[in-house]
Amino acid sequence: MQGGRRDSRYGQLVRRGFTEPAAAERLLASDAFGEVRADTQLLDAFGATADPDLALNGLVRLVEAEEDPQRLLDTLLASKPLRDRLLGVLGVSEALGDHLARHPDDWQALATYERRDLHPGIEEFEAAVRPATDPDDLRHRYRRALLSIAARDVCGTSDLAQTAAELADLAAATLRAALSLASAEAPEDAKSCRIAVVGMGKCGGCELNYVSDVDVIFVAEPADGTEEAQALQAAGRLAARMMRICSDTTAEGTIWPVDANLRPEGRNGPLVRTLYSHLAYLNRWAKTWEFQALLKARPVAGDMALGEAYAEAVAPLVWQAAERENFVPDVQQMRRRVVENIPAAQVDRELKLGPGGLRDVEFAVQLLQLVHGRTDTTLRSPTTLDALDALAAGGYVGRQDAAALDSAYRFLRMLEHRIQLHKMRRTHLMPEGEADQRRLGRSLGYRSDSVNELHKAWRKHAAAVRRLHEKLFYRPLLDAVAQLDVGEARLSPSAARQRLEALGYADPAGALRHLEALASGVSRKAAIQRTLLPVLLGWFADSADPDAGLLNFRKVSDALGTTPWYLRLLRDEGAAAENLARVLSAGRLAPDLLLRAPEAVALLGDEGGLRPRTREALTQEVLAAVGRAADAESAVAAARGVRRREMFRTAAGDLIGAYGTEELPAEDPAPAVDRIGAALTGINAATLAGALRAAVRGRWGDELPTRFAVIGMGRFGGHELSYGSDADVLFVHEAREGVSEQEAGKAALAVATELRRLLQLPTSDPPLLIDADLRPEGRSGPLVRSLESYAGYYRRWSAAWESQALLRAEPVAGDEDLGRRFTELIDPVRYPADGLSEEALREIRRLKARMESERMPRGADSTTHAKLGRGGLADVEWTVQLLQLRHAAGVEGLRTTRTRAALSAAGEAELIDPEDAQTLDEAWLLATRVRNAVMLVRGRAGDTFPSDARELGAVGRYLGYPEASGSGEMLDDYRRVTRRARAVAERLFYGTSE
Structure with a gap:
């Protein structure tokens, strides 16, 4: 019987959730x-x-510490409210159980259940x-009051908002x-000043953890x-003592x-x-984030009249913050920095700072408040949930969206509270242990499978x-222009323009017109656009030129609007839509190429679509297209079509690789530069091969009377275009x-001339300009020479600059065997067995000095000219x-x-110090x-940084400086890198050491 009773009790405990x-x-x-x-x-x-x-262990410790344990137990049995409160706290918080074991009489703070105790x-x-x-008495009293708050929270007497407000x-x-x-300890200091304590953050917002x-x-x-001065010193001592207590x-x-680092100038x-002094700083020096922080400022202690005066004085500055230059980039960078600072091992456990966490809700609500609170005073609550309600009531956020975010925010904050209650430690991480997760799940009401x-x-x-960016920022914009009645919030046109302006759109009225053209109506096309645009608008807003991104998207959509696969591709292939948004808002070249070949959008949704194709494959495609053409002009047009598509492929892959995404970080610049140079070289070589075939076929049919080869020089031959x-x-x-020889020479000259003519035909594509000025005797020499003529010239007349030019000579089109024999011919010229004579060395140095003095554009900044400037491409x-x-x-290398x-x-041959080699390589890449x-x-091509702010910002983003304020840092970094390279180049190029 005793064993049966034991089994019965054991089973009762198991059924009630005891794990031991x-x-x-x-x-x-x-x-x-x-x-x-x-x-x-x-x-x-229990x-x-x-x-x-945990609850049983806590109660045992309390009973053992209590002087009159029977009174406690009797009261516990007689009062269900006390039972629920006390055991509820003990079952969720080991730390509060420790407190009750130290102060057993404090359980009586939970014994009364009057209405005045509720809130x-x-x-x-x-x-x-x-x-x-x-101070110790204060700590004890604080913890006893906290015990009551936790009891109401755990038992559901207070909801999340009430609990957070009570904590604040x-x-x-x-x-x-x-x-x-602190004042009692230093009465003279207290008499010398009026001091106000202004709550910030969650304390100021009445939503404390x-x-x-x-x-x-x-x-x-x-x-x-x-x-x-005396008063400030006294106030400083009081403040410091208060913080220590x-x-x-x-x-x-x-x-x-107590953290005072939100003050002017921080710590x-x-x-x-x-x-x-506060106001002077805010008016002259404060950054955007400081005004965002002041949104929650609330006097909480000390001289309340002074605190109210402070709050009233800073409020107008807070609600003008959205009008500040770089407001959107500043706010975006704040959020970006928060995510970047999360340790990689913790991202998936972060309730607060990670993607989809509490900070995302708070950030979005605050940004909407700053944007629309300028004119709508109902939005100025410092409390996140109250502000979200006001945004919904004012029509800035859809009510269903606001309800979903309210629910998510409450859940995440409740989860955060329960995690912190266990040990009374500051943390926002989901615990990893199953027992801890089980306790959390049960504390939120999950019983059968709590984890x-x-x-x-x-x-x-x-x-x-x-999804908050889509839900909070962009969906109401579409509802404002699409003339739909979907039961959601509707922004007025002025509010929609205001929001677009605050999000970085320079022409909000134009942006609204584009949105209306894209999303209005009841067609299937408009319905899909209304699904796509909220996300696209966010990606455009995160670029250097959101207006250009939206305009280009409208142009592409107009061009492909009747194509059934286009919108389906963007809707169903997530990478395609984001890639398109990045490409369309990153500059002019890629969008211009795409608008002339809009079907190339399909490349953005193909996993390998942005990977450059080999020169052999491109040449084969171009030659096949040329072979199908009716005449030389249409043949070259076909070759240009392939070039246009492949340049878009290369540019799009470059942009997407440079900017990166949350899922795919930006790639290493070094291999990217090599790949792009090789891809562009292959594209132009294939185009030349096609144009050469077209020039030959137009007059001679399938075979020219002479073998003919095109030798790439400079960057073309170096695969560095x-x-x-x-x-x-x-x-x-x-x-x-x-x-x-006479007939062959005439044919060669004719085909070279025709090749140049065909490639110079008017086109809207980026031109492929053929420059033959590096030939023997330059512009004064014949356009085409025979192999034997080249041999004779280089044997008798070759100058030092020609040997230097030939260093990058490589066959790119035409007769392969002839091209190979040409390189065999010039190898002794460009790789002289005896090295350079002193005369040749002086000539090369003289030519470089002359180039720097004569070819640098007038007025150009020599410290930032990428080609001819200090430490630029020419130096390296x-x-x-x-x-x-x-x-x-x-x-040989x-x-x-x-x-x-x-x-x-x-470097490997120890002809140059490894550090010098690294310095030159870094400058050349940059x-x-x-x-x-x-x-x-x-x-259009250029060797200097743009002067236009948006263009400069876009260059900065490509180079890895995402925020607008990074332009100055970018220029400083460029000058630093090239200055070091110039010092190395001067020492190696003009020095006397071998």
């Missing part, structure tokens, strides 16, 4: 519980807690803590008590007859840290300022929050058997080429047309990226 029923049975069997152990009401109360084992305000809390006689009121009352203690820093700002004024840890624990600024139910709810609410580079070439021919390339001319005959490969080989960025952004 044997240990629980032993505890209940102790003498301390007496007959109470058999009371099913008590067992049911079963209703988040962690019955106390700051006066009731002040009455509870203000009588404190010393308790914090305010505690600050008042701490300031009173259980464990959180309490953010404050101190304002002080001299008391009558006191000098300002709250922050110090003793046997009674700690209350919470580097004075702790206390006068009201005038899985908890995670399911968390995922649901986090997903809702992740940028988007705006010309194609430097040489033309070489060799008479076929039975053809006279001429230095590398000098090493090749001197040493390539003996160092130097026999390459590629600058970076030659520089690496020079200057090349600048040239590419300028072409991508402006749509």
Whole structure:
């Protein structure tokens, strides 16, 4: 029978949620519980807690510490409210169980259940803590008041908003008590000044956590007859002492840290300022984030009249913040910085700072408040949930959206509270242990499968929050222009324009017209656009030129609007829509290419669609297209069509790779530059091959009377083309058997001339300019030479500059065997066996100095000119080429047309110090990226940074400076890198050492 009773009790404990029923049975069997152990009401109360084992352990400790344990147990059995409150707290908070074990009489604070106890305000809390006689007494009183708040919270008597407000009121009352203690310790200081404590953050917003820093700002004024400096010193001592009382840890624990770092100049600024000093700083120096923080400013302690004066004085500045220059980039960067600072191992556990977390809701609500609160005073609540309600009531947020975010915010905050309550530690991380997660799930009401139910709810609410940009910012804009009655909020046209302006659109009226054209009506096309646009608008707003992004999207949509696959691709392939948004808002080149070939949008949805194609594949496609054309002009048009598509492919892949996304970080610039240069070289080589085939077929049919090859020179031969580079070439021919030299020469000249004519035909595409000025004798020499003529010329007349130019010569089109024999012919010229003579060395140095003085554009800044400026491409390339001319005959690795490969080989051969090689390589990469960025952004080639602010910002984003304020940093970094490269180049190029 005894065993049966034991099994029965054991089963009862298991059914009530005990995970260690044997240990629980032993505890209940102790003498301390007496007959109470058999009371099913008590067992049911344990079963209703988040962690019955924890609750039982806590009660055992309390009973053992209580002088009259029977009174406690009798009261517990007689009062269900006390049972629910006390055991509920013990089942969720080990830390509060520790407090009750130290102060067993404090359970009586939970025994009364009057209406006045349900929702106390700051006066009731002040009455509870203000009588404190010393800091430890204050800590005890604070924790006892916290016990009551937790009891109401756990039992559901208070909802989240009420609990957070009570915690904020308790914090305010505690600050008042701490300031009173500090004043009692230093009465002379207290007499010398008026000091106000302004609550910030969650304290100011009446939405505090259980464990959180309490953010404050101190304002002080001299008391009558006191000098300002003396008063500020006294106020500083009072403020510091008050902070220590709250922050110090003793046997009674700690209350919470008081954080004054939101003050002007942060921790580097004075702790206390006068009201005038605060305002002077805010008007002259404050950043956007400081005004966003001041949205929650609320006087909480000290001289309340002074605190109110501060709040009234700063309010107008807060509500003008959205009119500040760079408002949107500043706010976006704040959110970006928060996410970047989360340790990678914690991102998936972050309730507050991670994607879909609490900060996303708070951030979005505050941004909408700052945008629309300028004219609508109903939006100016410092409390997140109240502000969200006001945004919904005012029509700025859809009511269903607001309700979903309200629910998500409450869930996440409740989860955060329960996590903090356990140990009374400041944390926002989901615990990893299953037991901890089980306790959390049960504390939120999940019973049957608490851990899985908890995670399911968390995922649901986090997903809702992740959609907040679409829901809070952009959907109402569409409703404002689409003339729909969907039961959601409707923005007035003026409010819609105001929101677009605050989000970075320079022409909000134009943006609204584009939205109306895209999204109005009841067609299927308009319905899909209304699904796509909210997300696209967010991506456009995150770019340097949102207006251009939206305009280009409208143009592409107009061009492809009747194509069935276009909108379906964007809707169903998430990467395609984001890639398109990034490309359309990043500059002019890629959108211009796309608008002339809008079907290339399909490349953005293909997993490998942005990967450059090989030169062989492109050449095969171009030659096939040329073969199908009716005449030479249409053949070249077909070749240009392939070039246009491939340039878009390359530019789009470059932009998306440079900017990166949350899922795909920006790629390493070094391999990206090499890949882009090789891709553009391949595209232009294939185009030349097609144009050459067209020139030959138009007059001679399938075979020219002479073999003909095109030799790439400069960046073309070096596989280092940028988007705006010309194609430097040489033309070489060799008479076929039975053809006279005269006839062959005429044919070669004719085909070269026709090739140039075809490529110069008017086009809206980026031109492929053929430059043959690097041929022997330059412009004065014949356009085409035979292989034998080249051999004779280089043998007898070759100058040092021609040997240097030939370093990057490589066949790119035409007869492959002839091209190979040409490179064999020039190898001894460009890789001289005896190195450079002193005369040749002087000539090369003289030519470079002349180039710098004569070819630098008038008025150009030599510190930022990417090609000819200090430490730019010319400095690096001429230095590398000098090493090749001197040493390539003996160092095989130097026999390459590629600058970076030659520089690496020079380092491996110890011809250059590794640090110098790294310096030159870094400068060459940066200057090349600048040239590419300028072409991508402006749509035309350039070697200097743009002067237009938006264009400069777009270049900065490409180079990895996402915020608008990064332009100055970008220029400083460029000058620093190229200055170091110039020093190395001068030493190596003009020095005397070998």
